[in-house]
Amino acid sequence: MSTMAEPKPRPEPKPGKGGRARSAGAQQERRLGWLLCAPAVLVMIAVTAYPIGYAVYLSLQRYDLRFPARAEFVGLDNYGAVLSSPFWWDAFWVTLFVTAVSVAIELVLGMGLALVMHRTLFLRGTVRTAVLIPYGIVTVVAAFSWQYAWTPELGYLAELLPSGEAPLTEQWPALWLIVLAEVWKTTPFMALLLLAGLALVPEETLKAAMVDGASPWQRFTRVMLPLMKPAILVALLFRTLDAFRIFDNIYVLTAGAQGTGSLSILGYDNLFTALNLGIGSAISVLIFLCVGIIAFTFVKLFGAAAPGAEVKR
Amino acid sequence: MAEIVLEGVTKRYPDGSVAVRDVDLDIADGEFVILVGPSGCGKSTTLNMIAGLEDITEGTLRIDGRVVNDLAPKERDVAMVFQSYALYPHMSVRENMGFPLRLAKVDKATIDRKVEEAARVLDLGEFLDRKPANLSGGQRQRVAMGRAIVRDPKAFLMDEPLSNLDAKLRVQMRTQISRLQRRLGTTTVYVTHDQTEAMTLGDRVVVMRQGLVQQIGTPAELYDMPRNLFVAGFIGSPAMNFLNASLAEGVLRTPLGALPLDDRVRRALEERSAPREVIVGLRPEAFEDASLARETGGPVVTATVDVLESLGSDAYVYFTAEGGPVTTAELEELATDSGARDTGAGAGQQIVARLDAATRAREGAPVDLRIDLAKAHVFDPSTGANLTHPESSA
Amino acid sequence: MAAVGKTHATRWAVVNIVVVLYALFPVWWIAALSFKDPATLTDGNYIPRDWTWDNYRGIFETSEFTRALINSIGIALIATVIAVILGTMAAYAVARLRFPGKRLLIGMSLLIAMFPPISLVSPLFNIERIIGIFDTWPGLIIPYMTFSLPLAIYTLSAFFREIPWDLEKAAKVDGATPAQAFRLVIVPLAAPGVFTTAILVFIFCWNDFLFAISLTSTESARTVPAAIAFFTGSSQFQQPTGSIAAAAVVITVPIIIFVLLFQRRIVAGLTSGAVKG
Numbered sequence A: 001m002s003t004m005a006e007p008k009p010r011p012e013p014k015p016g017k018g019g020r021a022r023s024a025g026a027q028q029e030r031r032l033g034w035l036l037c038a039p040a041v042l043v044m045i046a047v048t049a050y051p052i053g054y055a056v057y058l059s060l061q062r063y064d065l066r067f068p069a070r071a072e073f074v075g076l077d078n079y080g081a082v083l084s085s086p087f088w089w090d091a092f093w094v095t096l097f098v099t100a101v102s103v104a105i106e107l108v109l110g111m112g113l114a115l116v117m118h119r120t121l122f123l124r125g126t127v128r129t130a131v132l133i134p135y136g137i138v139t140v141v142a143a144f145s146w147q148y149a150w151t152p153e154l155g156y157l158a159e160l161l162p163s164g165e166a167p168l169t170e171q172w173p174a175l176w177l178i179v180l181a182e183v184w185k186t187t188p189f190m191a192l193l194l195l196a197g198l199a200l201v202p203e204e205t206l207k208a209a210m211v212d213g214a215s216p217w218q219r220f221t222r223v224m225l226p227l228m229k230p231a232i233l234v235a236l237l238f239r240t241l242d243a244f245r246i247f248d249n250i251y252v253l254t255a256g257a258q259g260t261g262s263l264s265i266l267g268y269d270n271l272f273t274a275l276n277l278g279i280g281s282a283i284s285v286l287i288f289l290c291v292g293i294i295a296f297t298f299v300k301l302f303g304a305a306a307p308g309a310e311v312k313r
Numbered sequence B: 001m002a003e004i005v006l007e008g009v010t011k012r013y014p015d016g017s018v019a020v021r022d023v024d025l026d027i028a029d030g031e032f033v034i035l036v037g038p039s040g041c042g043k044s045t046t047l048n049m050i051a052g053l054e055d056i057t058e059g060t061l062r063i064d065g066r067v068v069n070d071l072a073p074k075e076r077d078v079a080m081v082f083q084s085y086a087l088y089p090h091m092s093v094r095e096n097m098g099f100p101l102r103l104a105k106v107d108k109a110t111i112d113r114k115v116e117e118a119a120r121v122l123d124l125g126e127f128l129d130r131k132p133a134n135l136s137g138g139q140r141q142r143v144a145m146g147r148a149i150v151r152d153p154k155a156f157l158m159d160e161p162l163s164n165l166d167a168k169l170r171v172q173m174r175t176q177i178s179r180l181q182r183r184l185g186t187t188t189v190y191v192t193h194d195q196t197e198a199m200t201l202g203d204r205v206v207v208m209r210q211g212l213v214q215q216i217g218t219p220a221e222l223y224d225m226p227r228n229l230f231v232a233g234f235i236g237s238p239a240m241n242f243l244n245a246s247l248a249e250g251v252l253r254t255p256l257g258a259l260p261l262d263d264r265v266r267r268a269l270e271e272r273s274a275p276r277e278v279i280v281g282l283r284p285e286a287f288e289d290a291s292l293a294r295e296t297g298g299p300v301v302t303a304t305v306d307v308l309e310s311l312g313s314d315a316y317v318y319f320t321a322e323g324g325p326v327t328t329a330e331l332e333e334l335a336t337d338s339g340a341r342d343t344g345a346g347a348g349q350q351i352v353a354r355l356d357a358a359t360r361a362r363e364g365a366p367v368d369l370r371i372d373l374a375k376a377h378v379f380d381p382s383t384g385a386n387l388t389h390p391e392s393s394a
Numbered sequence C: 001m002a003a004v005g006k007t008h009a010t011r012w013a014v015v016n017i018v019v020v021l022y023a024l025f026p027v028w029w030i031a032a033l034s035f036k037d038p039a040t041l042t043d044g045n046y047i048p049r050d051w052t053w054d055n056y057r058g059i060f061e062t063s064e065f066t067r068a069l070i071n072s073i074g075i076a077l078i079a080t081v082i083a084v085i086l087g088t089m090a091a092y093a094v095a096r097l098r099f100p101g102k103r104l105l106i107g108m109s110l111l112i113a114m115f116p117p118i119s120l121v122s123p124l125f126n127i128e129r130i131i132g133i134f135d136t137w138p139g140l141i142i143p144y145m146t147f148s149l150p151l152a153i154y155t156l157s158a159f160f161r162e163i164p165w166d167l168e169k170a171a172k173v174d175g176a177t178p179a180q181a182f183r184l185v186i187v188p189l190a191a192p193g194v195f196t197t198a199i200l201v202f203i204f205c206w207n208d209f210l211f212a213i214s215l216t217s218t219e220s221a222r223t224v225p226a227a228i229a230f231f232t233g234s235s236q237f238q239q240p241t242g243s244i245a246a247a248a249v250v251i252t253v254p255i256i257i258f259v260l261l262f263q264r265r266i267v268a269g270l271t272s273g274a275v276k277g
Helices: A020-059 A077-083 A086-119 A124-136 A139-150 A171-198 A203-211 A216-244 A248-253 A263-272 A277-302 B043-051 B093-103 B108-121 B137-149 B167-184 B195-201 B219-224 B229-234 B263-271 B329-338 C002-034 C054-061 C063-096 C102-114 C117-131 C137-162 C166-173 C178-207 C210-214 C224-230 C241-276
Strands: B004-012 B018-027 B032-036 B058-063 B078-081 B155-159 B187-192 B204-209 B212-217 B241-248 B251-254 B257-260 B277-282 B287-289 B300-304 B307-310 B314-321 B349-356 B366-371 B377-379
Touching: A020 A277, A020 C063, A020 C102, A020 C117, A020 C137, A077 A277, A086 A124, A086 A171, A086 A216, A086 A263, A086 C002, A124 A171, A124 C002, A124 C241, A139 A171, A139 A248, A139 C002, A139 C224, A139 C241, A171 A216, A171 A248, A171 C002, A171 C241, A203 A216, A216 A277, A248 A263, A248 C224, A263 A277, A263 C117, A263 C210, A277 C117, B004 B043, B018 B043, B018 B058, B018 B212, B032 B043, B032 B195, B043 B058, B043 B078, B043 B155, B043 B187, B043 B204, B078 B137, B078 C166, B093 B108, B093 B137, B108 B137, B137 B155, B137 B167, B167 B195, B187 B195, B195 B219, B204 B219, B204 B229, B212 B219, B212 B229, B229 B277, B229 B329, B229 B377, B241 B349, B251 B277, B263 B377, B300 B314, C002 C241, C054 C063, C054 C241, C063 C102, C063 C137, C063 C178, C063 C224, C063 C241, C102 C137, C117 C137, C117 C210, C137 C178, C137 C210, C166 C178, C178 C241, C210 C224, C224 C241
Parallel strands: B032 B187, B032 B204, B078 B155, B155 B187, B287 B349
Antiparallel strands: B004 B018, B004 B058, B204 B212, B241 B251, B241 B277, B251 B257, B277 B377, B287 B366, B300 B366, B307 B314, B314 B349
16 A cells, blocks of 8 residues: 555665675665666656756747747746736636546546446456446547537437537537546546555455444445545546646547637647747646646645555565 | 584674574484574574575585585575465466476476376375466465475475464474475474474474574473573473562572472572572473372462363463563563563463363362472573573583 | 345346446447448437448548558557566566665656646657657657656556565575576566556557647658547548548557456556555
């Protein structure tokens, strides 16, 4: 299990007279460890740390791709422009809405799905296979499927609505449909994470609670949920961060029209439609900061443990 | 087959902690030696050093006359049985048992023959083509044994090989290992934390504590003549009873009453100028129901029975002696190791006596007990040394 | 009792069928669309009235799709191989060795796992243009393998931690050299974990859309998800619905095959990294 407990740092080997052989071994082990990690670390630094630094640098420039020669240092002007723009705030609230609503629905549905997968004996393999499909399917494909389902005169779902309604062309219905597409695609992943958490609840503890007179609901809320808390928090953290960068579904379903664009869509549009590298980079950096704040809040406020934070040996 | 000699073998970790300190041990060819002690006493580390899985910091290790300190495990020609059995899950039983031979480039026909033979000895014939996952605990244990015996190594090293089995199976496998070892006559070093296993299996037993050898001897020697408080408390079940006592004018004043010293004990104590405050150790069989005693004489004490356990052949009587419990570092460690500290025994010193099954003792009623002082041990509380041990005078 | 058991079983069956329908319906819908001819495309039927392969024939005749398919396969495979190799090395070190800086590595890969890709799109776009790998295979392979490295490291180190390393000792005592112990004992035990990780990483790369549309500009490196988004009808008045549906089905098939064949492993891989940590 992941916990916040950090393994105590072992005292560094002090090379003593008799301990030389072992120290050499430890040193060798250390060198091998670094050697094995080096390629992965170098790649990760080169492709993420360096670019994000470069993005900060770009965000301080006036840099329009149509007029690259006119690039100049403008300090925080780009940030000022972004943060005072209604486009940023609209996209920010849309992103927050979609994130909060879809993660909340996923948690409830995912828990139900996890319980079904955990308890059922009938068709167990089929159910597990089936729920992996939304997880594995290409998001764009699923998004097109939803888009066609809701397109008037084409889709089965649009037919259920009064004729003349085109939900994807109105802000609120479209937002809900985005949430729906997001929920469909990622609930299985949430359910699988929760299922793994469920497996950690000892059957005997539940039996004990039953003998102690707890109702099914009490067993769920008083025994299962507290024991699953670490798994739930990890799942929530994962999904919240993932939902916050939502792009594919919105791009296909509405392309961000009618006030349905997320922050990622905004950044993309500024870069590739407006071709403004300076503003686009400022948006990139701001999104990065938002994600950092969310992660920090989760870890500090709820004590969610980073997966892999504890390494036992 | 070979003798194994450890001279001043020490294991020190880089952080300065010492796992094994200056162990001297001569294991004769064909001998069955047990390393026993509570967890963390260094017994497994010692075994791993013999196997070559851990470096020896100081000292020399000889197998069959040859210094093997710097040899890799593969060059030492020893076989090991692990507590987890360490069976290769992706290989069948046959492949598992044949693996050491395959590595030694033995031809296929010979491997087959040897594996079949070992399987017959261990009654594994019908499981040869199964994977370890499809075997029971006892069968896996036998496969691990089989993998060790097929190669006919110089020595068997066994690291708590029975501790993952349930109690009944453990007893059966214990006899089987014993029989197998006698038949093959291969030098065997066996690590366990279970003193019963140590007493029943070994030709000789090495008791270790905190990296130090406490005593080496046959099971009977350890039982009758423990060198110190630790060995006395560790060997024997139920464990030896300990009482605080003060020594004055040839009489031991104990919570059970005054016990006059017999000549043997008196002489031993005088020779070693024993301190005034001592610890008296009495094995449960040092007590006898006075009404059934064949001999008379010797001190008789009266105790009120708390609990009576009748085993048919014997009866165990538990009673409480007044005064605080005996506490020394050694006994604390033993209590922690055996979990006795967690049982929540009340104040006072609990004493257990092993009486003849014919005893009339009843729970809640007093009983007269005769104490055989010839079987008493007297320990120095500060050093833990057994003052009545015949050789400890030196 | 029997009656109770029966209603119980029925209830589970209903619940399970609902779950399966929930998971499969959108997939079925787009598959149905892909087999409809333009005339019946808008009939809203769940099952095509006239089955046709025209849409598939259509997309396989255009280089727009075939080229994208080749790009998708090639880029995802290469990124997977590299990520799994680098990930295996790092995960072995994380699971088995003691060395300072391990926590830093874990923290860093966690950071990257949470990284919003859009934040990297603008700088990478510019960097790739400057060094000339924009709109090439390496231009996508590099971000893919980077973003899948944390996934690979977590999943693999979780698998590696499950390997009973006593076996390595046992092999040594059984007379194996370190190389033999690795080849004959450790590799066979680690292989399933590595394989599972490879599937997860492949799905991850296969799925990406944002990098694919941002870091490509022509057919030369555009992958299928990006290409689909740029599909146009053969005439101005025709919607590319049929073609999109057919292309969508084509890239869904490998995923379905993986899921059907390796369901158990994928579940184990997805959950081990996240929960056992």
